[in-house]
Amino acid sequence: MFVVDDDAGIREAIQGLLKSVGLCSVCFETAREFLASNRTDQPSCLVLDVRLPGINGLDFQKELVDAGVHIPVIFITGHGDIPMTVRAMKSGAVEFLTKPFRDQDLLDAIRQALDRDQIRIQHQSGLVKLRSHHRSLTVREREVMDMVVSGMLNKQIASDLGITEITVKVHRGQVMRKMQAESLAELVRMAAKLELLPYKK
DSSP, X not given: OEXXXXXXXXXXXXXXXXXXXXXXXXXXXXXXXXXXXXXOSSSOOEEEESSOSSSOHHHHHHHHHHTTOOOOEEEEESSOXXXXXXXXXXXXXXXXXXXXXXXXXXXXXXHHHHHHHHHHHHHHHHHHHHHHHHXXXXXXXXXXXXXXXXXOOHHHHHHHHTOOHHHHHHHHHHHHHHHTOSSHHHHHHHHHHTTOOOOOO
16 A cells, blocks of 8 residues: 655654554655655555645656556545546546545545455466466467367368377367366357467468
């Protein structure tokens, strides 16, 4: 949990609130301090003030996205308006709270943000594992996988590759084993996640 706000009183109040529900947090006065900090790969979120010295929170949110830093953001501000809220939410903010806000509203937003980040981390972890499985395939096995997920039958694959149907079945079996796919439907879903291009002659 990270809090960026140039008001020391707000930082302390939020930190105390989070501590009361068993959440650890690290506070920063500026966006630059946050960027220079070490962040873990545990689910986390950023409670970010809109008006900050040096750079405003909305521009900083865009900087994070552009830099590939995927952390759910909850905006807090004493000077919010509708265009500001729309911009923040369009850029992926979890919530936009106007000071003074209820403690429970902030805690609800934080829970939502942490859940969202947990899902992102699990998805990322699954994708890394999937890419590793795909890299373990031989060139021929990748060809067969591309053809299989494109809907081709064994005899069509055999004809295109100039090999026997039995050899195709062997390669298919290896693909299923290495990719840890239980069914053709699961293999198709894996190919979609890996964004593999459909097979073309």
